[in-house]
Amino acid sequence: MYELVIANKNYSSWSLRPWVLMRARNIPFTERQIPFPGGDSYPTYKPLSPNGRVPCLIDADRPVWDSLAIVEYLAERHPGLWPDDAEARAWSRCAAAEMHSSFQTLRDICTMNCGIRVRLKHRPAALERDIARIGELWNEGLVRFGGPYLAGDTFTGADAFFAPVAFRAQTYGLDFGGAASAYVERMLAEPAIREWYEAALAEPWREEGHEEEARAAGEWTEDLRARA
Missing domain, CATH: 1.20.1050 (Glutathione S-transferase Yfyf (Class Pi); Chain A, domain 2)
Structure with missing residues (x-):
């Protein structure tokens, strides 16, 4: 079975892409979630992902990294991930x-x-x-x-x-x-x-870099997340 390495669901847009496609199209996989550590995340993800980033799909012993490459890799093995037309x-x-x-x-x-x-x-x-x-x-x-x-x-x-x-x-x-x-x-x-989304709201983790980016964008009118 595939293993998909991802980061925080609240922040990681790149992780979301292959995750949601596999879930929506009923492709079985196990999820390994490793939250962003703050600062340089390369040492955290490098042991699993060749470029030191997430997402990374692991198929047996074969890592496939970068969200676009992951989708293309899956499309070769699972019909319909791109349109037939x-x-x-x-x-x-x-x-x-x-x-x-x-x-x-x-x-x-x-x-x-x-x-x-x-x-x-x-x-x-x-x-x-x-x-x-x-x-x-x-x-x-x-x-x-x-x-x-x-x-x-x-x-x-x-x-x-x-x-x-x-x-x-x-x-x-x-x-x-x-x-x-x-x-x-x-x-x-x-x-x-x-x-x-529901899993993202339940996460207790906060990574200050991502939080600061959101604070810089404007006034927060709601924070629906579980308490850190």
């Missing part, structure tokens, strides 16, 4: 790769922190561009392939890659416009995403 599959891979490599301002200002609600103190033009581009992508996929997921009627790798953005929308009150607004609600209601 060639056009939808090409679009999905492009959208997932864009999410993997882009939207740095969104990442920097709206860091993933599932259990809090934040009123942003500033929304620079670069953040607005990131939000607009994600809305453009989501609305294109939903209209072009008929929904209710980004590439059709099945949860695939494209949805998994944007799952952290649904949490960011909830935390920071982001609106992506059009059909994308309903898509956020659908994603947050997905059983696998609900499972992740």
